Amino acid sequence: MFKLNLKIALRNLWRNKGFTLINLGGLAIGMACCLMLLLYVNYERSYDQQFKKLDQIYLAKLKLKVNGEVITTGAVPYKLAKAVLEEIPGIKNAARLYSLNGQKLFSHKQNKFKLNSYFVDPSFINILNYKFLYGNSANALNEPGSVLITSATAKKLFGSENVVGQSIKWDNRKVLKVSAVIEDLPKNQTIQFDVLQPWAFLEQINPEIPATGWGSIDCSTIFQLKDNVFLKDVNDRLKDFIVAKNPEIKSYVYEPFLFPLSKTHLWDEFKNGKVVGGRIDQVRLFTFLGLCVLLIACINYMNLSTARSEKRAREVGVKKALGSARSTLMGQFLLESIILAFVAVLVAFVLLEVFLPYFNNLLDIKIFIDYSSYTFWIVLVGLALITGFLAGSYPAFYLSSFIPVKVLKGFKGSTGSLSIRRVLVIFQFSLSICMIISAIVVYRQIQYLKNKPLGFDQNFMVQLDLEGELKNHSRLQAFKDNLIRNGAVVSASEFASNFTGGGSITGNLSWPGKAADDNAIINYRSTGFNYIKTIGTKVIAGRDLSKEFPADTITSVLLNETAVKRMGLKNPVGTILSWGDNPPLTVVGVVQDYFNESFGKIVEPTIFYYNVNKSSVLLLRLNPNQSLSSSIQAIKNSSEEFNPAYPPQLTFVNDGMKEKLQSEKLLSVLSNIFGGFAIFISCLGLLGLALYMAEQRSKEVSIRKVLGANLSDILILLNKDFMKLVIISNVIAIPVAYFLVNHWLQKYDYKIAIDPWPFALALLASVIIAVLTVSLQTFKVAKANAVDALKYE
Amino acid sequence: MIELKNIEKYYSSKGIKHYVLRHVTTTIKQGEFVSIMGPSGAGKSTLLNILGMLEEPTYGTYEFLGEDVTTLKERKRIELYRNHIGFVFQAYHLIDEMTVYENIEAPLLYKKVAGAERASRIADLLDRFNIVAKKDLFPNQLSGGQQQLVGIARALAAQPSIILADEPTGNLQSAQAEQIMELFKKLNVEEGITIVQVTHSEKNAQYGSRILNIADGVVKDDITVASV
DSSP states (O other): OHHHHHHHHHHHHHHTHHHHHHHHHHHHHHHHHHHHHHHHHHHHHTTTTTOTTGGGEEEEEEEEEETTEEEEESOBOTTHHHHHHHHSTTEEEEEEEEOOSSOEEEEETTEEEEEOEEEEOTTHHHHSOOOEEESOTTTTTSSTTEEEEEHHHHHHHHSSSOOTTOEEEETTTEEEEEEEEEOOOOSSOSSOOSEEEEHHHHHHHOTTGGGOOTTOOOBEEEEEESOGGGHHHHHHHHHTHHHHHOGGGGGGOOEEEEEEHHHHTTOOEEETTEEEESHHHHHHHHHHHHHHHHHHHHHHHHHHHHHTHHHHHHHHHHHHHTTOOHHHHHHHHHHHHHHHHHHHHHHHHHHHHHHHHHHHHHHTOOOOOOTTOHHHHHHHHHHHHHHHHHHHHHHHHHHTTOOHHHHHHOOOOOHHHHHHHHHHHHHHHHHHHHHHHHHHHHHHHHHHHHHSOOSSOOTTEEEEEOOGGGGSHHHHHHHHHHHHHTTSEEEEEEESSOTTSOOEEESOEEOTTOOTTOOOOEEEEEEOTTHHHHHTOOEEEEOOOOTTOGGGGTTEEEEEHHHHHHHTOSSOTTOEEEETTSOOEEEEEEEOOOOSSOSSSOOOOEEEEEOSTTOOEEEEEEOTTSOHHHHHHHHHHHHHHHOTTSOOOEEEHHHHHHHTTHHHHHHHHHHHHHHHHHHHHHHHHHHHHHHHHHHHHHHHHHHHHHTTOOHHHHHHHHHHHHHHHHHHHHHHHHHHHHHHHHHHHTTOSSOOOOOSHHHHHHHHHHHHHHHHHHHHHHHHHHHSOHHHHHHOO | OEEEEEEEEEEEETTEEEEEEEEEEEEEOTTOEEEEEOSTTSSHHHHHHHHTTSSOOSEEEEEETTEEOSSOOHHHHHHHHHHTEEEEOTTOOOOTTSOHHHHHHHHHHHTTOOHHHHHHHHHHHHHHTTOGGGTTSOGGGSOHHHHHHHHHHHHHHTOOSEEEEESTTTTSOHHHHHHHHHHHHHHHHHHOOEEEEEOSOHHHHTTSSEEEEEETTEEEEEEEOOOO
């Protein structure tokens, strides 16, 4: 029986190649989307799962009150790790984690690379079990001069893996000895590094660290509990831990708590010290999208299968009269859909393998199909079974319900089933329209953010790390002069750190009229002279810092507009500020607000002061009259001349700005792709419905033609019903889409107004696409020879 | 074998009853060959459908093999289809996706006849109906007469005690029709299979042993055909 059913199912699929192709195409695309997203979700969920005692490992987070808002940061005082380990029971291990600004130069003979390095307490490698290829976790970080590297780093620097005992030069200054080589870190790990160095080394080059107070938050700290039962107790004790050590900072809250490492990757958004979401939202959204596309594909199958009911009805009637039970018939229809689902999975699988590299590239992740994993095969087979079942259940139920005497007499499709099919099509189209609208709105928001004036000129601007010879004042000055003289740059200025990254904050700044309970947190950035000219922004009042004024190196500062507003200064220029132990500072200029740290967020209040020693980056404004490549080459040549030990690494500021829109771009691309597929599959569904209708109404159309209706009358008659469905879908989809995009836009301080045209466009597009799809069929019916349909009966 | 008592069938629309069958009472014995005749719309097909349990009468009782089957559970009805009733349709109603062989095999599969037995029965039927050469063809590759032969072979495969045929020759040319009717007669006489057919043709009716004349839902005549 099964064999026969199988044979008939295959024959059926083969005979109706058109239907099979439409169904197969829809299901395969749906499944490929779904599989792709499942892989992505699985990848995101796999973060940090490689660690053995993951459930006992926590990162310290700190609640901090900044400008009236409680924020959560991963930075904690240096002293926290040791004090907590000693004073709070239940903690097995604690390790600090700190990286100097940016990458550092590591060299071995002629091989020079700038690498990501972390300074960690020795227990770090006991808490997280890395796989040691050479050396071991017991003593790898015991000596200040020892260094642990990954296998890729070893190959880069030495050309081989077993390099324990070899020496590496750090920052062209200190010679270190390789103590261990570990396996490369998988990309799905939160803590990424090329090199680990002992904390003792950091304290050698930065001797003030042990003396740094409780109010300063600088490093990350990782804890391992003895057992998870201690978690609540530890968190209770941690709450007042820091303010008990230093009651003065109580007004800034300073409440540390433990956050599981396993959740760190996906849950990285906090509000009022409570985790509210983060990447998980994106993961959930993509899961939802993937399932929607699959569902749309399943609905398609249902529509197309039931649409062919007239053809199948007789078969059902005969079989029932021959003594087939309903369950047998249902089994047969289900078998058919499951076979199709399995073929679709194979096609989806090919699509997946072809498009995975693009997807990886797009998302900057590394997903691959693990053929040796049982889970993968189980999911694959499960997906095919579930899809086949889901898609086949309704047709099976519907087709097997035919009453033999009725279908054998001449089948007239019941209107009841048509209405279910209509509901399905409305559902499909509503989803698709929602996706189209969202895609348009996301795209417009990105365009808006991209085109919004940044307040500074991001083009023709590069940055270079200040290191080696360039740390020397006079050499740096000579370097700058040289660049300006040879016409490569028009202006240069030092800056605190990576221009497109964040920076330091302080709560110590006071100004005239500051309320006693005002816990203002102000950003501060060190700069050189000509800062404003270099970044291409404007001075609103006063002047830029300049070497013409000797006081500018000691007591002059600049504020940005937001800082002036925050401080409520009426005449900011000339205002005297006090900041910690510094001499009184005079505001000499106000800088226009500019957006260099994020696109959609409001600007933070910021103070700028002159200090070349505290600056780690040199900003360069390239000569716009010279070609980009020749300017860059000139800078590189100069750098190699002045600072031969360091490879010149220039980064473009506009590249850094582009990266900030990465997640928006991802959302846009994915909603475009999935929205496109959803619409495409939905159209296949509509085509199915149109085919069904064509079968149903061929006689009616013929009679009308005989009575004198012309082609356009009939086209209007036939298309009208479908237009109704599409319009209803729009009526449902538009409010839902409005709600969704409105919700999404909330997270931006600067956003587009939601105007009607994306909605109008989606409406128009859906109607036009539907008309074209349906007309493909209706035209055929309308053109058909009337006699052919009337001959029967 | 079949006992109909006071069978009535009507459709009501807007409160007006539309009678198709009225007060049909009759008995069909094992081994009879009954032809139901009458003008279009007389209720012949409805009567046959009721006999085949494809439709339920509005009133009256229907006993099949001594069992009241007026209202029957689906499972039970399928049981009767599998073991006692074979249908032959005017439009043949072969399953397009199955070959001749598979079409004949289908009822045996439903009846769960074992493989070897199945093969021998089908081989026997193909042989008897002279269609061995056609067993791997699909229905649309056959002429109407050949399709009907397959239809009858299929009806016979499960070795039913009764064959219900709704205008079995309605779509056939007269030469083919004659061949089919001869076959029915042979089955009836030689194998004692009860046959009930609906027909328009006086000539075809003569092959049977009894004629029920129906007009306006009422049995007008019940004639026994004199054996030739």
